[in-house]
Amino acid sequence: MYEWNKNQPIFLQIRQKIIEMILNKNVKSGEALPSVRQLATELSVNPLTVTKAYQSLVDLQIIEKKRGLGMFVMENSQKELLNVERKKFLSDEWPQILKRLESLGIKLTDLIKKEQGA
Template identity: 55%
Template sequence: MSQFNDSQPIFVQIGERIADMILSKTTREGEALPSVRQISADLAVNPLTVTRAYQSLVDIGVVESRRGMGMFVAEGGHQRLLAHERQKFLTEEWPRVMARLAALDLDPTQLLKQGGKDE
């Protein structure tokens, strides 16, 4: 969990990693997430960067802060995150995928029928 790319701010990348933990159910609803200090030390980043990553997940109702206890996956957080990520995919990534398919003259219907099998 230490390499970052230059295409996105670090707090966004950290937020995505935390979101992946929730989506994969590595951390379940009601469970504690790693502390800001722990992530900050593990990744050698400023604690404010980690706080900002957590805040982005708090803002969409996926994570909750419990005073004096830390950050926890909110009840219903997995479903909210899943809905949020699906919407984000459909509005941000899917149009790029469709444009790339069109540029390569690939038929999405045929690709789905093929099911990933080589010809």
């Protein structure tokens, strides 16, 4: 069973899960996503929650609804998401990582050397 973060709406967590599926190329451009019912059953959530997650991705033009067929990943979605996620990482997460490194007295150059096996 999937563990949900209590501090974030479930539909946003589902949306992030789908974004990760696209970024990791588990679902490629032009491919169908699981049906609302199927995903709701897999995640043990209300189908309306999945619908809300899908609709938010439709609004972002990441996926598209094909009447009678379901939801499909739009062309170039992986590339677009990669750009968005990189910007989000660099503006939101990276500054926090740098602050944490500084508070621990860890130099970025030391991390790079360690990662390179030096």
